[in-house]
Amino acid sequence: MLKNTPRSYGSVARILHWLTALLILTELPLGLIANRGGFDIDRKVQLFSLHKTLGVAIFAVALIRILWALSQPRPASLHPERRAETLLAETVHWVLYAALVMVPLTGWIQHAATEGFSQILWPLSQGLPFIPKSESLAAAMGLAHQTFAWMLVGSLILHIAGAIKHAAIDRDATLSRMVRGEHAGPGHHGHRAAPAAAALAIYAAGAGIAFAMIPPSEAPVQRLEAVASDWQVTEGSLGFTVRQMGTDVQGSFADWTAAIAFDEASGTGQVTVTIAMPSVTLGTVSEQAKGADFFDVAHHATATFTADIQPEGTAFIARGTLNLRGAEAPVQMPFTLTIEDGIATMQGSATLDRRDYAIGQSYADEATVGFPVEVQVNLTARR
Ligand code: HEM
Ligand code: HEM
Structure with a gap:
Protein backbone atom coordinates (compact mmCIF):
# COMPACT_ATOMS: atom_id res chain seq x y z
CA MET A 1 0.00 0.00 0.00
CA LEU A 2 1.50 3.28 -1.11
CA LYS A 3 -0.97 5.51 0.70
CA ASN A 4 -1.79 6.08 4.33
CA THR A 5 -5.06 4.99 5.86
CA PRO A 6 -6.44 6.36 9.14
CA ARG A 7 -4.90 3.28 10.80
CA SER A 8 -1.60 2.83 8.90
CA TYR A 9 1.33 4.54 7.23
CA GLY A 10 1.70 3.67 3.54
CA SER A 11 5.07 2.77 2.07
CA VAL A 12 5.69 6.24 0.62
CA ALA A 13 5.28 7.88 4.05
CA ARG A 14 7.45 5.22 5.68
CA ILE A 15 10.24 5.44 3.10
CA LEU A 16 10.25 9.23 3.36
CA HIS A 17 10.26 9.06 7.17
CA TRP A 18 13.21 6.68 7.43
CA LEU A 19 15.12 8.39 4.62
CA THR A 20 14.75 11.68 6.50
CA ALA A 21 15.79 10.02 9.74
CA LEU A 22 18.95 8.64 8.11
CA LEU A 23 19.81 11.97 6.48
CA ILE A 24 19.16 14.03 9.62
CA LEU A 25 21.12 11.70 11.87
CA THR A 26 24.07 12.07 9.47
CA GLU A 27 23.67 15.82 8.97
CA LEU A 28 23.51 16.82 12.65
CA PRO A 29 26.91 15.38 13.64
CA LEU A 30 28.36 16.63 10.35
CA GLY A 31 27.28 20.20 11.18
CA LEU A 32 28.68 19.97 14.70
CA ILE A 33 31.98 18.51 13.55
CA ALA A 34 32.37 21.04 10.73
CA ASN A 35 31.53 23.96 13.00
CA ARG A 36 33.26 22.95 16.22
CA GLY A 37 35.99 20.50 15.23
CA GLY A 38 39.43 22.08 15.32
CA PHE A 39 40.40 21.48 11.71
CA ASP A 40 42.58 23.48 9.38
CA ILE A 41 40.85 25.52 6.71
CA ASP A 42 40.84 23.10 3.80
CA ARG A 43 39.34 20.27 5.87
CA LYS A 44 36.78 22.69 7.34
CA VAL A 45 35.84 23.88 3.86
CA GLN A 46 35.34 20.30 2.70
CA LEU A 47 33.22 19.39 5.71
CA PHE A 48 31.08 22.50 5.29
CA SER A 49 30.64 21.84 1.57
CA LEU A 50 29.44 18.36 2.42
CA HIS A 51 27.19 19.69 5.19
CA LYS A 52 25.63 22.33 2.95
CA THR A 53 25.15 19.98 0.00
CA LEU A 54 23.52 17.30 2.12
CA GLY A 55 21.46 20.01 3.84
CA VAL A 56 20.06 21.28 0.54
CA ALA A 57 19.25 17.68 -0.43
CA ILE A 58 17.43 17.22 2.90
CA PHE A 59 15.46 20.38 2.19
CA ALA A 60 14.27 18.91 -1.13
CA VAL A 61 13.33 15.58 0.49
CA ALA A 62 11.57 17.46 3.32
CA LEU A 63 9.41 19.48 0.92
CA ILE A 64 8.36 16.33 -0.92
CA ARG A 65 7.64 14.66 2.39
CA ILE A 66 5.52 17.52 3.66
CA LEU A 67 3.53 17.79 0.43
CA TRP A 68 2.89 14.07 0.62
CA ALA A 69 1.85 14.21 4.28
CA LEU A 70 -0.60 17.02 3.48
CA SER A 71 -2.28 14.84 0.87
CA GLN A 72 -2.63 11.89 3.24
CA PRO A 73 -4.70 10.98 6.27
CA ARG A 74 -2.63 10.98 9.49
CA PRO A 75 -2.96 7.73 11.42
CA ALA A 76 -4.40 8.58 14.81
CA SER A 77 -2.52 8.02 18.06
CA LEU A 78 -2.92 4.52 19.50
CA HIS A 79 -3.95 5.93 22.88
CA PRO A 80 -5.86 9.16 22.25
CA GLU A 81 -7.26 8.92 25.77
CA ARG A 82 -3.80 9.72 27.18
CA ARG A 83 -4.33 13.38 26.50
CA ALA A 84 -1.01 14.85 27.69
CA GLU A 85 1.09 12.17 26.03
CA THR A 86 -0.75 12.56 22.73
CA LEU A 87 -0.46 16.32 22.87
CA LEU A 88 3.30 16.06 23.49
CA ALA A 89 3.79 13.51 20.68
CA GLU A 90 1.83 15.57 18.17
CA THR A 91 3.54 18.81 19.20
CA VAL A 92 6.91 17.15 18.68
CA HIS A 93 5.81 15.97 15.22
CA TRP A 94 4.92 19.57 14.29
CA VAL A 95 8.22 20.85 15.66
CA LEU A 96 10.05 18.22 13.59
CA TYR A 97 8.17 19.14 10.42
CA ALA A 98 8.94 22.82 11.05
CA ALA A 99 12.61 22.00 11.65
CA LEU A 100 12.81 20.20 8.30
CA VAL A 101 12.03 23.54 6.64
CA MET A 102 13.50 26.12 8.99
CA VAL A 103 16.87 24.50 9.70
CA PRO A 104 18.03 24.05 6.09
CA LEU A 105 16.39 27.31 4.97
CA THR A 106 18.20 29.44 7.56
CA GLY A 107 21.47 27.65 6.73
CA TRP A 108 20.97 28.31 3.04
CA ILE A 109 20.12 31.98 3.56
CA GLN A 110 23.22 32.33 5.76
CA HIS A 111 25.26 30.83 2.94
CA ALA A 112 23.67 33.01 0.26
CA ALA A 113 24.11 36.21 2.28
CA THR A 114 27.83 35.82 2.74
CA GLU A 115 30.73 35.80 0.29
CA GLY A 116 30.93 32.09 -0.46
CA PHE A 117 33.89 30.19 0.82
CA SER A 118 32.82 26.59 1.12
CA GLN A 119 30.54 25.94 -1.81
CA ILE A 120 27.39 23.88 -2.16
CA LEU A 121 28.35 20.99 -4.45
CA TRP A 122 24.97 21.10 -6.06
CA PRO A 123 24.43 22.80 -9.35
CA LEU A 124 22.71 26.19 -9.41
CA SER A 125 22.23 26.48 -5.69
CA GLN A 126 24.85 28.96 -4.46
CA GLY A 127 22.69 32.04 -4.24
CA LEU A 128 19.05 32.51 -3.45
CA PRO A 129 16.83 35.05 -5.17
CA PHE A 130 16.11 38.17 -3.08
CA ILE A 131 18.88 37.41 -0.57
CA PRO A 132 21.36 40.32 -0.52
CA LYS A 133 25.01 39.90 0.45
CA SER A 134 24.94 41.14 4.02
CA GLU A 135 27.16 40.24 6.96
CA SER A 136 24.47 41.14 9.51
CA LEU A 137 21.84 39.02 7.76
CA ALA A 138 24.35 36.16 7.58
CA ALA A 139 25.13 36.49 11.30
CA ALA A 140 21.44 36.50 12.25
CA MET A 141 20.70 33.50 10.04
CA GLY A 142 23.75 31.66 11.39
CA LEU A 143 22.41 32.09 14.93
CA ALA A 144 18.90 31.09 13.90
CA HIS A 145 20.33 28.04 12.11
CA GLN A 146 22.22 26.94 15.21
CA THR A 147 19.29 27.57 17.56
CA PHE A 148 16.84 25.71 15.32
CA ALA A 149 19.34 22.85 14.90
CA TRP A 150 19.55 22.48 18.70
CA MET A 151 15.74 22.59 18.93
CA LEU A 152 15.73 19.80 16.38
CA VAL A 153 18.13 17.81 18.57
CA GLY A 154 15.91 18.36 21.62
CA SER A 155 12.69 17.37 19.87
CA LEU A 156 14.38 14.34 18.27
CA ILE A 157 15.48 13.10 21.69
CA LEU A 158 11.84 13.30 22.86
CA HIS A 159 10.65 11.73 19.60
CA ILE A 160 13.03 8.76 19.75
CA ALA A 161 12.48 8.33 23.51
CA GLY A 162 8.75 8.19 22.77
CA ALA A 163 9.21 5.55 20.07
CA ILE A 164 11.34 3.44 22.44
CA LYS A 165 8.78 3.83 25.23
CA HIS A 166 5.98 2.62 22.95
CA ALA A 167 8.00 -0.40 21.86
CA ALA A 168 9.63 -1.35 25.17
CA ILE A 169 7.17 -0.26 27.86
CA ASP A 170 3.73 -0.01 26.24
CA ARG A 171 4.65 -2.82 23.84
CA ASP A 172 2.16 -1.37 21.37
CA ALA A 173 2.23 -1.10 17.58
CA THR A 174 3.35 2.54 17.31
CA LEU A 175 6.87 1.68 16.10
CA SER A 176 5.88 -1.25 13.92
CA ARG A 177 3.23 0.95 12.31
CA MET A 178 6.09 3.17 11.08
CA VAL A 179 8.52 0.29 10.42
CA ARG A 180 6.33 -2.34 8.81
CA GLY A 181 3.19 -0.43 7.96
CA GLU A 182 1.08 -2.44 10.39
CA HIS A 183 -2.55 -1.41 10.81
CA ALA A 184 -3.38 -0.28 14.33
CA GLY A 185 -5.20 2.40 16.26
CA PRO A 186 -8.70 3.68 16.74
CA GLY A 187 -8.91 4.77 13.12
CA HIS A 188 -10.63 8.10 13.43
CA HIS A 189 -8.59 11.22 13.48
CA GLY A 190 -9.47 14.81 13.77
CA HIS A 191 -7.27 17.79 13.06
CA ARG A 192 -6.39 19.31 16.38
CA ALA A 193 -5.17 22.84 16.65
CA ALA A 194 -3.51 22.68 20.09
CA PRO A 195 -0.34 20.76 19.07
CA ALA A 196 0.22 22.98 16.04
CA ALA A 197 -0.23 26.10 18.17
CA ALA A 198 2.17 24.72 20.80
CA ALA A 199 4.77 24.01 18.12
CA LEU A 200 4.37 27.50 16.73
CA ALA A 201 4.92 28.99 20.21
CA ILE A 202 8.05 26.85 20.67
CA TYR A 203 9.39 28.08 17.33
CA ALA A 204 8.60 31.70 18.13
CA ALA A 205 10.49 31.31 21.43
CA GLY A 206 13.44 29.77 19.56
CA ALA A 207 13.51 32.62 17.06
CA GLY A 208 13.34 35.08 19.97
CA ILE A 209 16.34 33.41 21.62
CA ALA A 210 18.30 33.47 18.35
CA PHE A 211 17.63 37.15 17.77
CA ALA A 212 18.43 38.03 21.38
CA MET A 213 21.88 36.52 20.82
CA ILE A 214 22.69 38.86 17.92
CA PRO A 215 25.42 41.16 19.21
CA PRO A 216 24.31 44.83 19.44
CA SER A 217 25.38 46.31 16.10
CA GLU A 218 29.09 45.88 15.46
CA ALA A 219 31.25 44.75 18.34
CA PRO A 220 33.10 47.83 19.63
CA VAL A 221 36.40 48.12 17.80
CA GLN A 222 39.38 50.11 18.84
CA ARG A 223 39.84 52.51 15.93
CA LEU A 224 43.27 53.71 14.91
CA GLU A 225 43.99 57.27 15.97
CA ALA A 226 43.66 59.88 13.26
CA VAL A 227 47.00 60.99 11.79
CA ALA A 228 48.23 64.44 10.88
CA SER A 229 48.33 64.70 7.11
CA ASP A 230 48.41 67.39 4.43
CA TRP A 231 45.66 65.45 2.74
C1 HEM B 1 15.70 6.74 15.07
C2 HEM B 1 14.97 7.75 14.75
C3 HEM B 1 13.46 7.79 14.69
C4 HEM B 1 12.52 6.92 15.18
C5 HEM B 1 12.72 5.66 15.96
C6 HEM B 1 11.22 7.45 14.79
C7 HEM B 1 10.00 6.85 15.07
C8 HEM B 1 8.77 7.31 14.66
C9 HEM B 1 7.52 6.66 14.87
C10 HEM B 1 7.35 5.33 15.55
C11 HEM B 1 6.53 7.45 14.35
C12 HEM B 1 5.04 7.15 14.34
C13 HEM B 1 4.37 7.94 15.42
C14 HEM B 1 2.87 7.68 15.44
O1 HEM B 1 2.39 6.80 14.76
O2 HEM B 1 2.19 8.42 16.16
C15 HEM B 1 7.16 8.60 13.82
C16 HEM B 1 6.50 9.65 13.21
C17 HEM B 1 7.09 10.82 12.80
N1 HEM B 1 8.44 11.06 12.78
FE1 HEM B 1 9.92 9.83 13.43
N2 HEM B 1 11.41 8.62 14.11
C18 HEM B 1 12.76 8.85 14.02
C19 HEM B 1 13.36 9.92 13.45
C20 HEM B 1 12.70 11.02 12.91
C21 HEM B 1 13.32 12.19 12.35
C22 HEM B 1 14.84 12.41 12.20
C23 HEM B 1 12.32 13.04 11.99
C24 HEM B 1 12.42 14.40 11.36
C25 HEM B 1 13.26 15.31 11.61
C26 HEM B 1 11.08 12.41 12.31
C27 HEM B 1 9.83 12.96 12.10
C28 HEM B 1 8.64 12.35 12.31
C29 HEM B 1 7.35 12.96 12.05
C30 HEM B 1 7.14 14.38 11.54
C31 HEM B 1 6.39 11.99 12.34
C32 HEM B 1 4.89 12.15 12.22
C33 HEM B 1 4.44 11.60 10.92
C34 HEM B 1 2.99 11.95 10.62
O3 HEM B 1 2.13 11.36 11.26
O4 HEM B 1 2.80 12.81 9.75
N3 HEM B 1 11.33 11.19 12.87
N4 HEM B 1 8.53 8.51 14.00
C1 HEM C 1 18.34 19.75 7.90
C2 HEM C 1 19.46 20.23 7.52
C3 HEM C 1 20.54 20.76 8.43
C4 HEM C 1 20.86 20.43 9.72
C5 HEM C 1 20.19 19.40 10.61
C6 HEM C 1 21.97 21.26 10.10
C7 HEM C 1 22.59 21.21 11.34
C8 HEM C 1 23.66 22.01 11.73
C9 HEM C 1 24.32 21.95 13.00
C10 HEM C 1 23.97 20.98 14.13
C11 HEM C 1 25.29 22.89 13.02
C12 HEM C 1 26.25 23.20 14.14
C13 HEM C 1 25.60 24.10 15.15
C14 HEM C 1 26.49 24.40 16.31
O1 HEM C 1 27.72 24.26 16.21
O2 HEM C 1 25.94 24.79 17.36
C15 HEM C 1 25.24 23.58 11.74
C16 HEM C 1 26.05 24.63 11.38
C17 HEM C 1 26.03 25.24 10.12
N1 HEM C 1 25.26 24.85 9.04
FE1 HEM C 1 23.80 23.48 9.05
N2 HEM C 1 22.31 22.08 9.05
C18 HEM C 1 21.46 21.80 8.01
C19 HEM C 1 21.46 22.40 6.76
C20 HEM C 1 22.34 23.38 6.35
C21 HEM C 1 22.33 24.02 5.06
C22 HEM C 1 21.36 23.69 3.93
C23 HEM C 1 23.34 24.95 5.05
C24 HEM C 1 23.79 25.89 3.97
C25 HEM C 1 23.50 25.80 2.70
C26 HEM C 1 23.97 24.90 6.35
C27 HEM C 1 25.02 25.70 6.75
C28 HEM C 1 25.56 25.72 8.01
C29 HEM C 1 26.55 26.68 8.43
C30 HEM C 1 27.15 27.80 7.57
C31 HEM C 1 26.82 26.39 9.77
C32 HEM C 1 27.78 27.16 10.68
C33 HEM C 1 26.96 27.90 11.66
C34 HEM C 1 27.20 29.38 11.62
O3 HEM C 1 26.63 30.06 10.76
O4 HEM C 1 27.93 29.85 12.50
N3 HEM C 1 23.33 23.92 7.12
N4 HEM C 1 24.24 23.01 10.97
Missing part, protein backbone atom coordinates in the same frame (compact mmCIF):
# COMPACT_ATOMS: atom_id res chain seq x y z
CA GLN A 232 42.80 64.09 4.82
CA VAL A 233 41.18 60.91 3.53
CA THR A 234 37.44 61.54 3.47
CA GLU A 235 36.41 58.17 2.12
CA GLY A 236 38.09 55.14 0.74
CA SER A 237 38.39 51.38 0.69
CA LEU A 238 41.27 49.02 1.13
CA GLY A 239 40.44 45.66 -0.36
CA PHE A 240 42.23 42.55 -1.48
CA THR A 241 41.51 39.49 -3.59
CA VAL A 242 42.96 36.06 -3.03
CA ARG A 243 42.25 32.80 -4.78
CA GLN A 244 40.95 30.15 -2.42
CA MET A 245 40.00 26.65 -3.48
CA GLY A 246 39.76 27.88 -7.05
CA THR A 247 37.48 30.87 -6.44
CA ASP A 248 38.43 34.50 -5.91
CA VAL A 249 37.52 35.68 -2.45
CA GLN A 250 37.28 39.38 -1.61
CA GLY A 251 38.52 40.72 1.66
CA SER A 252 38.89 44.19 3.09
CA PHE A 253 40.14 46.23 6.01
CA ALA A 254 37.64 48.53 7.70
CA ASP A 255 40.15 50.52 9.72
CA TRP A 256 43.23 52.20 8.27
CA THR A 257 44.77 55.66 8.10
CA ALA A 258 46.93 57.46 5.55
CA ALA A 259 49.36 60.33 6.10
CA ILE A 260 49.90 61.92 2.70
CA ALA A 261 52.23 64.70 1.62
CA PHE A 262 52.03 65.55 -2.07
CA ASP A 263 53.40 68.36 -4.17
CA GLU A 264 51.17 68.98 -7.14
CA ALA A 265 53.77 70.89 -9.10
CA SER A 266 56.42 68.16 -9.10
CA GLY A 267 54.07 65.21 -8.67
CA THR A 268 56.17 63.82 -5.80
CA GLY A 269 55.36 63.06 -2.21
CA GLN A 270 55.36 60.59 0.65
CA VAL A 271 52.68 58.36 2.04
CA THR A 272 52.41 56.22 5.16
CA VAL A 273 49.44 53.88 5.40
CA THR A 274 48.72 52.18 8.73
CA ILE A 275 46.30 49.26 8.73
CA ALA A 276 44.51 47.83 11.79
CA MET A 277 44.86 44.12 11.06
CA PRO A 278 42.00 42.96 13.34
CA SER A 279 39.61 44.99 11.14
CA VAL A 280 39.98 42.42 8.35
CA THR A 281 36.97 40.66 6.90
CA LEU A 282 37.35 37.78 4.47
CA GLY A 283 34.11 36.06 3.50
CA THR A 284 33.23 33.34 5.99
CA VAL A 285 36.81 32.86 7.16
CA SER A 286 37.56 36.23 8.77
CA GLU A 287 38.45 34.54 12.07
CA GLN A 288 40.86 32.13 10.38
CA ALA A 289 42.44 35.06 8.50
CA LYS A 290 43.24 36.69 11.84
CA GLY A 291 44.75 33.47 13.20
CA ALA A 292 48.38 32.63 13.82
CA ASP A 293 48.84 30.94 10.47
CA PHE A 294 47.68 33.97 8.47
CA PHE A 295 47.75 37.59 9.68
CA ASP A 296 48.48 36.62 13.30
CA VAL A 297 46.78 39.78 14.53
CA ALA A 298 47.41 38.85 18.17
CA HIS A 299 51.11 39.53 17.62
CA HIS A 300 51.01 41.95 14.70
CA ALA A 301 48.15 44.36 15.25
CA THR A 302 49.15 46.82 12.53
CA ALA A 303 50.76 46.76 9.12
CA THR A 304 52.42 49.80 7.57
CA PHE A 305 53.23 50.81 4.03
CA THR A 306 55.73 53.65 3.69
CA ALA A 307 56.45 54.89 0.20
CA ASP A 308 57.69 57.71 -1.99
CA ILE A 309 55.41 58.97 -4.73
CA GLN A 310 56.75 59.77 -8.17
CA PRO A 311 55.17 60.51 -11.53
CA GLU A 312 55.22 57.59 -13.94
CA GLY A 313 54.01 58.17 -17.49
CA THR A 314 50.62 59.85 -17.27
CA ALA A 315 50.02 58.45 -13.79
CA PHE A 316 51.99 57.89 -10.58
CA ILE A 317 53.75 55.19 -8.65
CA ALA A 318 54.29 54.66 -4.93
CA ARG A 319 57.51 52.75 -4.28
CA GLY A 320 58.15 51.63 -0.75
CA THR A 321 58.12 48.93 1.86
CA LEU A 322 55.22 47.00 3.31
CA ASN A 323 55.71 45.83 6.84
CA LEU A 324 53.21 43.06 7.38
CA ARG A 325 53.16 40.35 10.05
CA GLY A 326 56.62 41.40 11.15
CA ALA A 327 58.18 40.89 7.71
CA GLU A 328 59.22 43.57 5.23
CA ALA A 329 59.18 43.46 1.45
CA PRO A 330 59.33 46.10 -1.27
CA VAL A 331 56.03 47.02 -2.91
CA GLN A 332 55.29 49.16 -5.96
CA MET A 333 51.80 50.46 -6.42
CA PRO A 334 50.95 52.29 -9.66
CA PHE A 335 47.96 54.57 -9.24
CA THR A 336 45.92 57.16 -11.02
CA LEU A 337 45.20 60.52 -9.44
CA THR A 338 42.98 63.43 -10.30
CA ILE A 339 42.84 66.62 -8.30
CA GLU A 340 39.94 69.00 -8.72
CA ASP A 341 39.04 71.91 -6.42
CA GLY A 342 41.34 70.60 -3.69
CA ILE A 343 39.79 67.13 -3.77
CA ALA A 344 42.01 64.25 -4.81
CA THR A 345 40.69 60.94 -6.10
CA MET A 346 43.12 58.06 -6.38
CA GLN A 347 42.88 54.47 -7.47
CA GLY A 348 45.67 51.95 -7.38
CA SER A 349 46.47 48.29 -7.08
CA ALA A 350 49.47 46.14 -6.37
CA THR A 351 50.15 42.44 -6.34
CA LEU A 352 51.86 40.93 -3.31
CA ASP A 353 53.11 37.43 -2.71
CA ARG A 354 51.91 36.02 0.60
CA ARG A 355 55.13 34.01 0.95
CA ASP A 356 57.11 37.24 1.36
CA TYR A 357 55.33 37.70 4.68
CA ALA A 358 55.22 34.05 5.80
CA ILE A 359 51.43 34.07 5.54
CA GLY A 360 49.72 30.70 5.34
CA GLN A 361 52.96 28.76 5.59
CA SER A 362 51.14 25.51 6.24
CA TYR A 363 49.66 25.88 2.74
CA ALA A 364 52.86 25.30 0.83
CA ASP A 365 51.19 25.06 -2.57
CA GLU A 366 48.35 27.00 -4.17
CA ALA A 367 45.64 24.34 -3.92
CA THR A 368 43.90 25.98 -0.96
CA VAL A 369 45.25 29.52 -0.91
CA GLY A 370 46.91 31.17 -3.92
CA PHE A 371 50.29 32.91 -3.61
CA PRO A 372 49.47 36.25 -5.28
CA VAL A 373 47.24 38.65 -3.40
CA GLU A 374 45.94 41.67 -5.25
CA VAL A 375 45.47 44.78 -3.14
CA GLN A 376 43.08 47.51 -4.31
CA VAL A 377 43.00 51.01 -2.89
CA ASN A 378 40.42 53.69 -3.67
CA LEU A 379 40.32 56.93 -1.85
CA THR A 380 39.18 60.51 -1.89
CA ALA A 381 41.19 63.06 0.06
CA ARG A 382 40.81 66.77 0.80
CA ARG A 383 43.65 69.20 1.32
